[in-house]
Amino acid sequence: MTETAHPIPAAVAALVPRLRRICGGDGVLTDASRRRVYESDGLTRHRAVPGVVVLPTTAEQVTAVVRLCAETGVPFVPRGAGTGLSAGALPHPEGVLLSTSRMRRIIEVDPDNECAVVEPGVANLDVSRAAAPYGLYYAPDPSSQQVCSVGGNVAENSGGAHCLKYGFTVDHVRGLDVVTPQGALLRLGGKAPDAPGHDLIGAFVGSEGTLGIATRITVGLTRLPERTVTLLSAFTSMDAGGRAVSAIIAAGVLPSAIEMMDALAIEAAEAAVACDYPAGAACVLIVELDGPAVEVEAELAEVVRLCASAGAFETRTAADADERARIWKGRKSAFAAVGRISPAYIVQDGVVPRTALPEVLRRITELSAESGIRVANVFHAGDGNLHPLVLFDDAEPGAAERAEEVSGAILDLCVEHGGSITGEHGVGVDKACKMPRMYSPDDLETFDLFRRALDPRGIANPDKLLPTPRLCGEVPGVRRGAHPLVESGEAEQF
Amino acid sequence: MTRQGIEDVRAGGPDDAVCGVVPTHVARPRDTETLGRLLAGAAERGWSVAVRGGGTAQDWGGRPRTVDLLVDTGALTWIDHDAGDLVVEVGAGTPVAELTATLAKAGQRLSVDPVRAGGTVGGLLATGVCGPRRLRTGTLRNLVIGMTVVRADGVVARSGGRVVKNVAGYDLAKLHTGGYGTLGVIASAAFRLHPLPPALRVLDAPLPSREAATRALAALRRSTVVPAAVELDRAPGGRSHLHVVLEGTSAGVEARADETVRVLGAALAVEGRGTPGDGGTAMARGEGHGGTEDATSSDRAPENGVRVTDRLPDGWGLLPTEGTLIRLSVPPARSAAAAARAAELGDAVGTDLRTTGSARAGALVVAVPPGASAEVIGLLLEGLRSVPEWSATVLRAEPHVHEAGVDLWGEVPGLAVMRAIKDALDPGHRLAPGRFVTDRPDDLREEP
Numbered sequence: 001m002t003e004t005a006h007p008i009p010a011a012v013a014a015l016v017p018r019l020r021r022i023c024g025g026d027g028v029l030t031d032a033s034r035r036r037v038y039e040s041d042g043l044t045r046h047r048a049v050p051g052v053v054v055l056p057t058t059a060e061q062v063t064a065v066v067r068l069c070a071e072t073g074v075p076f077v078p079r080g081a082g083t084g085l086s087a088g089a090l091p092h093p094e095g096v097l098l099s100t101s102r103m104r105r106i107i108e109v110d111p112d113n114e115c116a117v118v119e120p121g122v123a124n125l126d127v128s129r130a131a132a133p134y135g136l137y138y139a140p141d142p143s144s145q146q147v148c149s150v151g152g153n154v155a156e157n158s159g160g161a162h163c164l165k166y167g168f169t170v171d172h173v174r175g176l177d178v179v180t181p182q183g184a185l186l187r188l189g190g191k192a193p194d195a196p197g198h199d200l201i202g203a204f205v206g207s208e209g210t211l212g213i214a215t216r217i218t219v220g221l222t223r224l225p226e227r228t229v230t231l232l233s234a235f236t237s238m239d240a241g242g243r244a245v246s247a248i249i250a251a252g253v254l255p256s257a258i259e260m261m262d263a264l265a266i267e268a269a270e271a272a273v274a275c276d277y278p279a280g281a282a283c284v285l286i287v288e289l290d291g292p293a294v295e296v297e298a299e300l301a302e303v304v305r306l307c308a309s310a311g312a313f314e315t316r317t318a319a320d321a322d323e324r325a326r327i328w329k330g331r332k333s334a335f336a337a338v339g340r341i342s343p344a345y346i347v348q349d350g351v352v353p354r355t356a357l358p359e360v361l362r363r364i365t366e367l368s369a370e371s372g373i374r375v376a377n378v379f380h381a382g383d384g385n386l387h388p389l390v391l392f393d394d395a396e397p398g399a400a401e402r403a404e405e406v407s408g409a410i411l412d413l414c415v416e417h418g419g420s421i422t423g424e425h426g427v428g429v430d431k432a433c434k435m436p437r438m439y440s441p442d443d444l445e446t447f448d449l450f451r452r453a454l455d456p457r458g459i460a461n462p463d464k465l466l467p468t469p470r471l472c473g474e475v476p477g478v479r480r481g482a483h484p485l486v487e488s489g490e491a492e493q494f
Numbered sequence: 495m496t497r498q499g500i501e502d503v504r505a506g507g508p509d510d511a512v513c514g515v516v517p518t519h520v521a522r523p524r525d526t527e528t529l530g531r532l533l534a535g536a537a538e539r540g541w542s543v544a545v546r547g548g549g550t551a552q553d554w555g556g557r558p559r560t561v562d563l564l565v566d567t568g569a570l571t572w573i574d575h576d577a578g579d580l581v582v583e584v585g586a587g588t589p590v591a592e593l594t595a596t597l598a599k600a601g602q603r604l605s606v607d608p609v610r611a612g613g614t615v616g617g618l619l620a621t622g623v624c625g626p627r628r629l630r631t632g633t634l635r636n637l638v639i640g641m642t643v644v645r646a647d648g649v650v651a652r653s654g655g656r657v658v659k660n661v662a663g664y665d666l667a668k669l670h671t672g673g674y675g676t677l678g679v680i681a682s683a684a685f686r687l688h689p690l691p692p693a694l695r696v697l698d699a700p701l702p703s704r705e706a707a708t709r710a711l712a713a714l715r716r717s718t719v720v721p722a723a724v725e726l727d728r729a730p731g732g733r734s735h736l737h738v739v740l741e742g743t744s745a746g747v748e749a750r751a752d753e754t755v756r757v758l759g760a761a762l763a764v765e766g767r768g769t770p771g772d773g774g775t776a777m778a779r780g781e782g783h784g785g786t787e788d789a790t791s792s793d794r795a796p797e798n799g800v801r802v803t804d805r806l807p808d809g810w811g812l813l814p815t816e817g818t819l820i821r822l823s824v825p826p827a828r829s830a831a832a833a834a835r836a837a838e839l840g841d842a843v844g845t846d847l848r849t850t851g852s853a854r855a856g857a858l859v860v861a862v863p864p865g866a867s868a869e870v871i872g873l874l875l876e877g878l879r880s881v882p883e884w885s886a887t888v889l890r891a892e893p894h895v896h897e898a899g900v901d902l903w904g905e906v907p908g909l910a911v912m913r914a915i916k917d918a919l920d921p922g923h924r925l926a927p928g929r930f931v932t933d934r935p936d937d938l939r940e941e942p
Contacts, residue, residue, distance in 0.1 A: 112827035113856075114715060135716070157661050170665070171636045186908045191825035193857045194633075196887045197906040197931050198677075198915065199622075202635055202668025206661050226718035246578060252601060252689030292720055295746035351657045355578035383659040384579075420660035427662055438662055439652065446651035446919075447664050453918035454911060465663070 006032040009094045011074055012051035019054055019096070022064040027102070029053035038097050041082045041089040042144075046429050050077070050091030057102045059177055059185060059215035066213065067183030069096055075459045078209040080120065080152025083144040085347065086428025088156065088208045088464055095459075098213060100151045106130050107216070113191045114221045115174060120151025120214050124158075127219065136221035139166040142424070143332070154214045157206030159424045162288070164382035165256040166222065168424075170205040175218030178204060181211065181455035190218055203450075208426055209461040211454045225290035228256075229300050230324040233285045233307040233315045234278035238262055238377075241283035242358040244310035245381045248287065249354065251306060253299050257288040258382030262361075265334050265376040265389070272337030275330030278314040285312075285381070286331055288324075334378040335389065342374070342391035344400070346407045350414030351423040354384040360413050364388060373399075373406045385423035386414070412437065427465045433472035435465075500535040501528075503563070510564050512544045513557035513929075514893050517564035524569045526642060526650055526681040533679060534648025536563050536924070543646070544926045545675040547587055547614030551621050554889055555674045557896040559928040565679055567616050572682075577602060581639070581656055583684040586616025602687045605631040607723075607811030609859075616680045622672025623821065623859075623889060625811025626725035626852045627739060631688055634671055640684035641667035643677075646920040650681070658686045669915065676930040677919045691722075691741035695751040696807065699758045699800045701726075701734040706762050707830035710736055711853055713761035719750045726853035728833040730846030736853070737807065755800050762800075814848070818862040818871055819889040822849070822878055826856035832884065836860045839877040843870045859889070868898030879904045903931040 008016070008030060019028045029035055030052055039047045051074075056062045069076045075095035082089055091097045103119035106126065110116065111134035116127050124145040127138040141160035142148055148158070154176070159168045166172075175189035178200075188204070189195035204211055235241040241260055248255065261269070263282045269275050277284050285307065289299050300317065307315050318324040338345055352360045361377065368375040376389040388410050392403035411421050411434060421427075421434045435444060448466055452458070463471050506517035519541075523529040536543050541562035546552060567587035574583045577600040584593055590608050593615060597603050607625025608618060618624070619641075624634050631637065640654030643666070653666040670677055701707040707726065714724055723739035738754055740747045813819055824832040833849040836858075840847035845866050851858035860878070862871060871891065878886035888895075888902035906912070909931065916923065916932040923933055 112712070112715070113825045157665075159659060163659070167632065167636060168659075168661075170668075171632055180911060184910065186911065188908050190883055191856075192823040192883055192885060193826075193855050194821070194823045195907070196821075196823075196885050196903060197909060198673055198912045199635055199668040199671060200908045200911060202671075203665060206665055223715070223718055223720070225720075249580065250578065252692065254689065292718060292742070292746060292750050294749040295742045298743040298746055351659050353576060353579040353581065353657055355576065380659070384657060385659045418655070419657050420655055420662050422662050423657075423659040424661060431662070435662065438655070442649050443651050443653065443663070446645065446649070446666065447653070449918045450664055450666060450669075450915060453914040 006035065006049040009051050011072065012094060012096065015068055015072060015074060015096070016052060018068055019052065019065065022068070023054050023056050023061050027055045027057065027061070029055070038079065038082070038091055038099065041079070041084040041087060043085050043087040043428070043430055046087035046090045048091045048093045050097035051094050053097045053099060055099050055102045059179065062098065062213055062215050063179050063183060063185045065096065065098060066179045066181065069459055070181065070183045070457065073457055073459060075462050077461050078151075078155065078213045080149035080155065081123070081144070081147050083148040084152060084156060084426060084428065085349070086422070086426040086430040088426050088428035088461070090429050090464075092462065100149060100213070103215065109134065110191065111136060115191055115218055116221055117175070117216065117218045118150050119216060120149060120154070122150050124148050124150055124153055131221045135224050137224055138219055139172055139222045140169045150217050150219065151214050154205050154217060155207065155209045156424070156426045161257045161259060161380060164258060164380065165254050170202055172220045173201055173205055173217060174220055176201050176204060176214050177216035179213045179215055181457070181460035185215070208428060208465050210451055210465050212460060227293040227296040228288065228290040228324070229296055230318045230327050231287045231289075231300065231303060231315060232277070232318075232327045233287070233312040234281035235283040235285070235310070235312055236280070238283045238361050239358055240311035241285050242361065242381070244285055244307045244312065245357070246355065247306040247310055248303055249382070251302055253302055255287050255303070255382060256290045257286070258380070259286040259331050260284070260377070260379055260381040261331060261334060262377040264374060265338065265378045266330070268337035268341045268376060269330040269334050272340050273329055273333040275326070275333065277330055286327055331378070334376075338376050338389045338391065342393070344392055344394040346390040346403055348386065348388045348390065348407050348410050349422050349425040350386050350411050350419060352384045352386065352414050352417045352419035354382070356417040356419070357381065357384060360386070360417055363413055364410055367406055367409055371402055371406050373403050375406065380423070383423070384419065386410070429464055429471065432463070432465060432467050435467050500532065506561075506564055510546070512546070512552050512561050512564065513555070513896065515558050515561050517544065517561035519562060520564045520566055522566040522569050526570070526644065529565065529570070529644050529679060529681055530648045530650045532565065532648075533644050533646065537647045540922065540924070542924045542927050543679070544929070545616070545620065545679050547617035548589060548612045550610040550613045551617050554621055555929040556902055556934060557928060558926050567614060570616070570681060575600065576656070580687040580689070581658065581684060582687055583640070583656060583682060584615045585682050586614065586619070586680045588615045589613070590615055590618055597687060598690060601690050603690050604637065604685050605688045606634050606637065609811055609813045611812060615683060619671050619680055619683055620673065620675045621889070626723040626737070627811070628852055628857070629724065629854055630720065630722050630741075635668055637686050638667045638671055638683055639686050641670060642681045642683070643670055644679045644681055646678065646922065646925050651678075654684065656684045674926055674930045676925045676932060677916065678925070693742060693744035693747045694804055694806070695740045695747040696803050696805065697738040697740070697751060697754055697758065697800055698803070698807070699736045699738070699762065701736055702762070704830050704834040707734060707736065710758050710761040711827070711830060713757045714738065714754070714854070717753065717757045719754050719757070721754070721854070723852065724854035726829055726833055726849070726851065726858070728837060728849040730848055732837065734833070739806070751802050755802065758800050813859055814861045817864040818866060818891050818895060820860040820862065820874065820878070821887050821889050822858040822860050823885045824856045824858065825883055826854055829853035829856050829858060832858055835881070836874070836878065839874050843873050845870055864892065868895045868900050871895050872900050875900070875904065901934070903934060906931050
């Protein structure tokens with residue numbers, strides 16, 4: 001493709017000289033080849049070459065860029081590391097893509113106040129690395145944590161395998177500097193808790209870049225637990241595994257993570273990384289417990305007992321980091337592994353009440369049988385967050401459409417059972433048209449009133465999060481093979 | 495036919511007053527739909543609207559300019575508990591005590607300490623303040639997973655849902671939590687629950703000085719005992735105590751309590767070297783222990799007056815029901831200094847203050863005895879607000895303080911955005927006008 005295939009739209013071209021004055025010559029990308037690098041996030045089915053890319057280094061530059069957009073009505077799309085899975089960072093072809101990738105300073109780690117102050121482009125895991133010398137870490141751990149940015153986590157309210165116990169990004173953000181869509185730089189909260197007035201931090205986290213851009217983030221840090229134990233239990237049926245999960249929760253145990261894989265996911269993981277899970281397992285459960293050693297010991301004994309009575313035929317316990325890594329290896333490789341047994345697949349991200357898991361899993365099996373479309377199940381069982389992988393061969397005519405039908409039907413199941421269309425990947429472009437399945441027109445109108453209060457001109461990440469007529473003819477996302485960052489070894493995904 | 499919506503309205507009386515303002519009408523809708531029609535009717539008439547749950551916080555927040563209609567949520571009482579999912583959805587008028595009792599039967603709880611006895615779930619949410627047990631499971635804002643709100647125009651709108659993990663749509667419940675009903679009337683809410691811990695230990699450590707308090711808090715931060723609460727209680731006269739709450743299995747809390755006694759004992763034992771105290775009254779209990787830094791490596795638990803019990807102190811988390819309450823938020827490492835600063839300011843104006851709250855979180859409340867003059871309150875606020883990074887907002891003031899026009903809020907970053915949200919959701923500013931910072935008097939003066 002030649003550069004002329006993606007000329008800079010006139011409205012954007014008119015901004016370029018001013019953008020250069022704001023961000024410097026090397027902070028503005030206009031070459032089509034360089035802009036094309038940003039054409040998608042982790043959901044590669046959706047692509048659009050941005051009108052221009054800016055790489056600001058300071059909050060002042062971000063503010064100036066957004067003010068310019070506000071003045072001219074040119075839309076902007078914030079982007080962190082681009083690992084998102086809902087096309088929330090899909091560029092606007094006639095807009096500015098504002099990447100925080102050069103805002104990577106860890107401004108401060110403050111062990112006395114158990115917090116860190118960082119710029120939005122800092123990688124999630126780097127916060128924990130910087131905090132480790134003080135015996136602290138940053139709890140939210142999305143699977144892309146090696147590369148995904150804290151700013152992106154704020155936009156998406158990212159969770160991770162351990163959010164069952166430790167909560168989501170919103171539960172850890174104490175302070176935010178935000179550039180609003182109208183170009184005001186606000187400093188909300190800080191090291192002190194409970195900022196006065198309305199909880200704008202709470203409303204901003206998870207707003208998917210539609211309410212502005214965070215330029216500085218104060219996150220709470222958590223004391224590293226005295227003890228962490230990981231346990232793997234193998235079952236001959238998903239029902240038995242599900243019973244174990246219910247029993248653990250009913251016993252009042254709160255593990256830091258409960259993950260589940262079905263036979264197809266296990267088979268894929270075995271083929272890919274030889275994770276050596278118990279032979280004949282139709283379901284494995286990974287349970288992680290952490291906290292004071294005495295509490296972990298007591299809970300571990302209880303969990304082992306509960307898994308056995310639910311029908312586990314083998315349970316392994318890992319006490320050191322190496323053994324734990326071995327147990328996690330199969331789970332963490334599952335998405336990539338499925339890419340090896342199927343030419344293409346769709347990752348779904350629905351949530352059901354935990355008690356509805358057995359029923360929903362049975363219905364997914366039926367859907368799979370009826371359609372002839374294979375579905376591998378890998379999910380966060382503790383909080384009912386399903387990640388069914390809907391497998392298909394994209395070379396086969398009609399297969400993609402049938403896979404999308406199954407994927408959509410799974411989401412319908414989630415909503416029917418009182419769940420959600422997205423537990424952690426966000427709405428973005430991908431699910432904007434599915435919002436009416438979960439919310440009434442009045443609910444959606446209220447969301448829109450709120451959004452327009454902050455962004456009256458509709459320039460902040462337009463066409464994301466809420467359904468629009470322009471958007472809602474499009475098909476949901478399909479992935480082929482591994483995520484580009486997984487392929488290059490920069491990230492894991494699970 | 496009369497205009498829509500207004501049914502079963504009675505005249506308001508002195509007992510219905512909100513911050514001293516007697517409402518013209520009072521209505522008690524029987525369900526969310528009725529509440530919706532009621533608010534639509536009020537909108538048509540241009541009525542100002544305030545809400546009452548248990549009536550325990552009618553004197554919280556700013557004084558409303560007018561109340562044409564008081565909505566009594568007393569009939570919105572229902573509990574839909576999904577024990578297996580550790581989730582509950584509750585009508586706003588449900589008494590917190592009733593919810594607690596229902597959940598306890600299933601071995602579960604909503605993990606917050608109410609600060610008022612007799613309140614409702616809606617009132618708990620609308621005021622948004624809760625007590626010290628916030629270190630493991632957060633505060634109310636972290637536990638609300640869905641909310642149904644009736645807008646100023648009567649439209650019923652829901653955000654979130656009934657599953658804990660859910661990122662679909664804006665989390666509007668965060669804005670209503672602590673919003674004093676000024677963005678909408680809360681009809682119901684869904685919460686994430688936690689299992690009731692099988693065992694509890696409460697450590698009560700007298701703090702001989704501000705330095706000792708700071709050291710004890712730092713030592714606790716470095717330990718891995720994972721307390722549910724670390725509460726500082728600085729009583730009038732300078733006596734200070736630290737309450738550490740441990741929750742878990744019975745074997746677990748026993749061992750963690752021993753460890754905590756050791757940690758606190760070591761931190762407090764250093765006092766023997768003669769660090770000057772700012773209170774000093776509790777010094778005696780610390781004498782005879784430690785005296786050198788070797789105390790920190792001693793395997794014999796130095797007691798230093800640390801008592802261990804298996805129950806919470808009486809009135810745990812509850813705030814005084816009279817007088818002025820100031821919410822003081824500070825960076826956590828400054829908690830002891832903040833309590834001391836409040837006391838100094840109190841001494842300077844001749845008032846005995848009590849400061850309590852989560853020292854580990856930096857979330858304190860300064861209680862001023864009833865009768866303190868508006869000038870005294872103003873001086874206290876000024877003194878507390880003069881420290882960078884601290885914020886001091888008045889949760890409850892007495893009528894003479896309102897009349898004197900004391901600024902209850904101080905500097906509120908993001909106020910322009912909050913007002914834009916208010917304008918969008920309640921364009922007529924009819925919901926509790928004057929009760930929240932978005933239309934405090936000095937802001938109104940800016941308007942033409």
